[in-house]
Amino acid sequence: MEHVRTCVGCRQRETRKQLIRLVLVNTKLTIDESKSLPGRGAWIHAKAACFKLATERKAFSRALKCQVEADEQVLALAIEQAEAMMAKNE
Numbered sequence: 001m002e003h004v005r006t007c008v009g010c011r012q013r014e015t016r017k018q019l020i021r022l023v024l025v026n027t028k029l030t031i032d033e034s035k036s037l038p039g040r041g042a043w044i045h046a047k048a049a050c051f052k053l054a055t056e057r058k059a060f061s062r063a064l065k066c067q068v069e070a071d072e073q074v075l076a077l078a079i080e081q082a083e084a085m086m087a088k089n090e
Contacts (some may be wrong), residue, residue, distance in 0.1 A: 005043040008059035009050025017089070019043040024064055029074055032080050040064045046082035051075050056082045 002015045021041040022031040029072060032041060042063035044050050054060055060068040 007045050007050055008042045008063050009044050009047070009052070009054040009057075012045075014045070016043075018045070020046050020085065022060070022078065024066065024068065029060065029068060029078060031078060031085065033085060044082075046079065047084045048079050050077055 001046070002017070004013050005016055005019050006013050007019060016035060021035045021037075021043055022029050023032045023037050023039055023041045024030070025037075029044065035041075040062050044054060058068075
């Protein structure tokens with residue numbers, strides 16, 4: 001049975017393979033490509049709409065249990081990296 005996670009943006013439940021995991025590394029939001037870095041993680045679809053919803057709702061701060069300032073440039077880079085990573089895994 002596969003593990004199911006909830007997207008912090010759209011709140012849909014998906015398997016780990018369909019979501020990316022974001023963690024804080026030195027106060028920067030970073031994609032956890034191995035999906036196994038230590039600490040809290042936020043699971044999200046590799047879609048701009050989900051990132052926008054998560055940012056508007058302050059879902060990253062809630063999921064990671066600390067203040068997260070996600071600026072537009074960082075999110076754009078994360079979306080680009082996430083889409084490339086998901087395409088590579090298909």
